[in-house]
Structures are given as C-alpha cells and as structure tokens.
Amino acid sequence: MKRPEIKKIKHRIESLSSLPTIPPVVTKILSLIDSEDTSLKKIGEFISQDQSISARVLKIVNSPIYGFPGRISSVHQALMLIGLSAVKGMLLGISIFDMMQQSMVGLWEHSIGTAIASRVISIKADIKNPEDVSIAGLIHDIGKVALSMCYPNQYKEALKRASEKGLYIIEAESEVFGITHAQAGRWLTEKWNFPKELIDAVSYHHTPSSSGQYRRTTSIVMLAENIIKMMGFGFSGDPYVHNMDESILKEIGIVEDDLSEIFAEIEDSIADKEALIL
Ligand SMILES: [Fe+2]
C-alpha cells in the first residue's frame, strides 16, 4: 500500500470540519461559543432548541464521565455545572460518538473509560477542573477517528500490522502514514479551535513531557488510558500497555498508594455499561 503524502493527509484531516457527521447545529453552537458576546444562557437556549442534542447533553452530564451526584434535568443547569470552557469539548465528544462507534470497534469504550479514569485521577490529585480533564480523556484518541475516516483501508492496515507484528498502534501508524494519531488529532483540534488544554492532551498523551503548560492534564490522560487498558476495557489498537515510570505519578501529584483506591473507583464507575452509551 502506497504511503499517502503527509501534506495531503493534513489537508484531508483539516477538511473534516465540513463533514455531515458533525451536526450543523453543533457547528453553530461552536461558533457561538467562540463569539465575543456569548453567555451560558444563550448557548443553553440554543442547545435546548435541538431535542437530540439536548438529550445527549443531559445523558452525558448524568453519566459517570461527570459523576455529578443526583439527576440533572435541564440543559441550563448542566451548563452551569460544567462551565463554558467544558461545553465545547462535551459537544464535540457527543458528536464524535457515532464516528467513534463506526471507525474502530472498542474505541468508544476505550475513550469513555479514559474519560472516567481521568476524572477519578484528577479528583485524587486535587485538580480544580476535573471535568475538563475528563473531556480531554474522552477525545484524546480523536486522531484515530480522523485517520480512519480519511483513510479507512490504510487505517485497517495499521491495525492489522499492530496486531500481527506486535507493534504499538503509534508505531504501526508511523509505518503506514508517516505520522501518528497524535499528530492527526493535533491538526484536527487546532483546525476546530479547541481549547489549548484539549489540543495538548490530544497531541501529547503519548509524550506528556513534550507538553508545556498542560503537562499535568496530559500526564493524567496517559495514566488514565493505561489503567483502562490494563483493565481490559475497550480497545485502543494497542496489543500492549505502554511503559510508564514513576515520574508520571509525581507529575500528576499522586503517590503509588493512591493507585489501589483509584483502580477501585474506576472499576465501580465503568460497571454500569448502559450509562456509558451516549
Ligand atoms: Fe488511547
């Protein structure tokens, strides 16, 4: 199979914004969020006009991704709780759900598991915005969706190579594309004007030390996705769990003794499979 030209890959991924898989109403809401004179109230009203998006917003805030105790029954209340900065990631998380389901078996479970684990770790580490880190976990592998949507056959080839040759998926992607899903995700999230914290998590979750300001978030996502892989939840394309050293715990601000509690809480949260379908 001929390796596609990197310039072309970038171009194709960047044109993904115009695909019908992102509902037009989400595109509108996203531009509303970016506009200067916006407010939670305005965005809430806009979301409320679309029944299917409203239903999904309510489903996600009541899911273990956020872990708010008690039921949240209005979009406005939901937005108040998560805040403006998290709305964007949440809407994109919702709208890539179908794409994830279609692009790779098990990727959705891997992503939602990573979101939940990211929140649990963030709370343990006393992070002030666990919701944002959770969304970073949800979308961290969005580059896989982008690559497999633009190049379905080549992506299948990368998955096959990973399993047959025992490679990490990033190694197999490099062989097939000359880039990894981290790079692909970076192109996509930069093009879509994601918040910087999310762009960093998407770009550096395999190399958190390359991340600057958001190294802590990026490290949490890395640990979270590894724990989820160890638990055998979902499928990320990797035949193995990545190596990690203790420095990552230090970076996050937790100690080894915290891990057993973290594991138990994650296991509890992913037990209800129904709640994990958005
Ligand atoms: Fe992952």
Ligand SMILES: [Fe+2]
């Ligand atoms: Fe990844």
